[in-house]
Amino acid sequence: MIINRVTLLGHKDHGKSTLIGSMLITTRSVSEERIAEAKSQSKKLGRKFEPGFILDSFSEERKGGLTIDTSRAQVKYRDSAFEFIDVPGHEELIKNMISGASYAKFALLIVSANKDEGIRPQTKRHIYLSRMLGIDKLIVAVNKMDTVGYSKDRFERIRKELSEFLEKIGVESRSVHFVPISAYGSENLSKKSPNMHWYKGKPLLELMREMAKKKAGDSSDGNMRVILQGSMPHEQDSLLIGSVASGTIKVGGKIKVLPINFNSKVAALFVKGVKKKTANVSENVAIKLARQVTGDSKGSVVYDAAFKGAKNTRNIGALVFIVKKIKGQVRIKFNGIELSGKVSINKLIDTTTGFEIGPRSAQQLNAAIVDIKLDRDIPAEPFTSSRELGRFVIYQGDKFSGIGIINSVGKR
């Protein structure tokens, strides 16, 4: 069964863990034993049972009522299966959110309808970031409807405000589904709630099922790219090992390896230990070339020799989501290797509005259009051509500072 990975976004206390807990219980995706254990734990702590306890395994989480790190839960509903990556709600833990979100097929945003909660700046930042990470499908669950008397008005107000923001950052709001729920009371999860007759759409799990059935858009242009992890000895040879990021590699094909500028021909291919004529996307491969590459090939890329889009560059233009202030010399993690680069910021963007802001504004949790000059050549490409070769992570010193997607390569 194919598991659809879903990233869960939203401000702390808006009910992410409660929702996953309720889904696990409603769909019977978790054992009776685990439910009983969570119930007895909450009793011991002197608290009312909370479905989120099924997920929150650390003692501090149960006591403090918030989620510390990405954790995982699998929900089976009718003919679909989902894996939730529960991401924490506070700002300093945004790196954990990125770890979870970078694997997701679609995003589920939770916003509390409660009058004291509602849409927070952080909610918008999460949406901005997940869009940047390439997650273009979104469901918005407006939670805690039971605390606002199941008010249609309150739901519509939240829908309107978020739709305006989504349009601003380039998401067609018609493609986003909004659903009113109560995670605590399992309302509008698998069945329509009698308390919200005014809602004409489908319950949340049905919407997710539809989302799962939609085909994912092809994330690359289809050209062959094999990202190398290194080499391994085999009999008398040294084989290159790596994974096929896009396209198909074929025995007999003429290839070039960048950034080391090495040309050869594919002599043999092995997939899972077996000799093959071809290897396809997402397969791990071992490659024997007609002549052997010498030296370190980690982070190199194998291309079709005729492919014009493959070239080395030291200059990249990118959109960066900034987690911690960046300035001057930074470390860039690209494609499993590490480089050093000098960053210059051209423009800052407020991630809660999508508008440009002044150069002296706070960088943290906002975005920037930057130029980066690297200390050596890499085969970078625009994110729109290749997701794998069009993204990177920034560290300032040893601090995780942001992520970037590449808009342009080469000197401008």
Add this chain to the structure above:
Amino acid sequence: MIKQDINELEERSIFVIREAKSKFKNVAALWSMGKDSTTMLAIARKAFLGKVPFPVIHIDNGIDFPETYKFREDLARKWKLDLMVVDSEVKPDLSGAACCGANKSIALKKVMEKYGFDALIVSIRRDEHGIRAKERYVSPRDRNFKWNYKNQPAEMWNDYSSSLDSKGHVRIHPLLDFNEIDIWQYIKKNKVPINPLYFSRNGLRYRSLGCTHCTTAIKSGARNVDDIIKELETTGIEERSGRDQDKEKEYVMQKLRALGYM
């Protein structure tokens, strides 16, 4: 229990094992002769064309089952494993968590130091225990083996980078995404040799294997891999229900892991 696509799971595991091998200088793996770590070795053999290219360590407290020792010798010979058996104490006054925590972790620390291993492949799975769900594919431990779960590295886009404490090491978790039933699907499809204790004799079998002191058998008529898969499709009982260490006190697994237990 959800059956996942084992082809996809296998590709991810191969990637993680190869990444560990190419990124770290001195890799070793833990092998308990259980179904998970044996499956990991089967995947490593595919990743490296028939050879497991790192030493496999058995932390041996001398009280594993006789079947387990025989299985170890047979498979080590058949797969030409570079097997390292490391003796660990059993203190008579300790049991369950204290026993595994104090004894096996101490023995592991010694062998890591002696051989200077900087990466250790451990075949844990997220669905085993809530705490293990929090793990990463590559997870740093400091020199005292502590797991700082509040400050884990960002791990995204196949970039399992982590800055190492100079005397620490990383744990590599290639089977993190497998569910228990996926392990059995994998064993079936690939005919992975398996410890006979998992199969029912006289109405009892082991679902999760520890040593003779803290593992109890479950009632089951599952005599082969197909029976086990069928059993898991319908069971409502947690996998580690036969393991004492998980049940003693709340959060005991959290404490064990933070202290360096596998």
